[in-house]
Amino acid sequence: MSVEQRDPHSGYLTTGHEWNGITELNTPVPRPVYLFLILTFVFSVAYWVLMPAWPLGSDYTKGLLQANDRAAVARAVEQAAAVRSAWTSQIAAQSFADIEADPRLMADVRRTGRTLFGDNCAACHGRDAKGTKGFPDLTTASWLWGGSPEAISETIRVGVNASHPDTRVSQMPAFGRDGILKRDEMESVVAYVLSLSAPPPAGNKVAAEKVAAGKAVFAANCVACHGTEAKGNPELGAPDLTDMHWIHGSDENAIYANVWGGLKGQMPSWEGRLTPVERKILALYLIDLRAKRP
Numbered sequence: 134m135s136v137e138q139r140d141p142h143s144g145y146l147t148t149g150h151e152w153n154g155i156t157e158l159n160t161p162v163p164r165p166v167y168l169f170l171i172l173t174f175v176f177s178v179a180y181w182v183l184m185p186a187w188p189l190g191s192d193y194t195k196g197l198l199q200a201n202d203r204a205a206v207a208r209a210v211e212q213a214a215a216v217r218s219a220w221t222s223q224i225a226a227q228s229f230a231d232i233e234a235d236p237r238l239m240a241d242v243r244r245t246g247r248t249l250f251g252d253n254c255a256a257c258h259g260r261d262a263k264g265t266k267g268f269p270d271l272t273t274a275s276w277l278w279g280g281s282p283e284a285i286s287e288t289i290r291v292g293v294n295a296s297h298p299d300t301r302v303s304q305m306p307a308f309g310r311d312g313i314l315k316r317d318e319m320e321s322v323v324a325y326v327l328s329l330s331a332p333p334p335a336g337n338k339v340a341a342e343k344v345a346a347g348k349a350v351f352a353a354n355c356v357a358c359h360g361t362e363a364k365g366n367p368e369l370g371a372p373d374l375t376d377m378h379w380i381h382g383s384d385e386n387a388i389y390a391n392v393w394g395g396l397k398g399q400m401p402s403w404e405g406r407l408t409p410v411e412r413k414i415l416a417l418y419l420i421d422l423r424a425k426r427p
């Protein structure tokens with residue numbers, strides 16, 4: 134069929150095939166390719182011998198180096214748990230004040246608290262804990278249920294209007310919807326509430342002529358929860374209405390809507406979902422955030 138022919142230009146043999154005067158060169162595979170194949174083969178044989186490689190039914194070849202990532206991870210987890218238990222047991226045993234005074238423990242609180250807060254609380258309170266409409270800012274000195282570490286940890290444990298048997302319970306009546314107050318009474322009391330903050334919350338003008346009437350409506354309907362000075366009551370979760378922190382909006386319309394329709398905040402209970410140490414860390418984390426705020 135074919136006669137050995139040499140291409141006069143390249144000096145290579147041709148395959149002997151010819152199509153319309155075009156012949157095919159029989160170019161040899163370049164030497165570096167053979168070298169590469171040999172090297173990868175040698176590497177793979179060495180790897181099979183040294184490392185776990187071949188399945189043997191229920192077992193596998195372990196390799197001369199006995200490498201085992203699973204055991205290495207288990208060892209690392211064990212070590213981390215040992216390091217962690219050293220400081221978590223200190224958190225469990227010590228008082229809030231002692232932990233706050235210990236910069237080393239507080240560094241652990243900040244690190245772990247940030248993760249715990251991000252995983253469990255940020256969905257409602259925001260990653261920076263500054264809250265949004267309907268969810269309180271947890272970095273201020275203004276607390277519905279008290280701002281001591283004990284009060285904060287109790288709120289986290291039982292929740293607010295939650296399913297826990299000891300839950301904190303609060304509800305602001307719906308003065309408009311339930312027909313407790315008339316429209317002009319609500320307008321006056323809103324003017325009075327706005328007049329309590331000095332200066333009144335941005336964007337509002339206080340209707341001065343309504344404030345006196347509003348004060349009387351407030352005294353008759355609101356002081357039971359918000360207090361005679363409107364400074365709030367942590368027993369009832371009623372907020373201070375004289376400060377600059379508003380959970381549900383600070384403009385006249387929002388305040389009117391809240392007086393009209395009432396409010397019932399809900400915060401889940403974390404007992405059972407977070408350990409006592411984790412809840413203690415979160416309470417300390419929040420105290421620390423507040424301390425950092427100017």
Ligand code: HEC
Pocket residue numbers: 250253254255256257258267268269271275276277278279285288289293303370397398399400401403415
């Ligand atoms: C489903 C939304 C939601 C989640 C999740 C949530 N909270 Fe709350 N939290 C609220 C609401 C709403 C309130 C206000 C309750 C009220 O009206 O009394 C609140 C109130 C609080 C208060 C009391 C604030 C005060 O002024 O006294 C603390 C403390 C608190 N949350 C901490 C946490 C922590 C810590 C987590 C995570 C473990 C968390 N919250 C997760 C909704 C949530």
Ligand code: HEC
Pocket residue numbers: 303304305306308322323326350351354355356357358359369370371372374378379380381382388391392396397398399
């Ligand atoms: C039975 C107790 C109770 C009474 C009575 C009550 N409140 Fe409240 N009020 C609350 C509670 C509890 C909250 C907080 C609810 C929440 O954040 O979920 C609240 C919240 C508010 C807020 C929202 C504050 C914010 O930060 O956004 C305003 C405004 C307010 N009350 C005004 C009034 C006025 C005006 C009256 C009287 C007409 C009144 N309240 C009567 C319990 C009460």
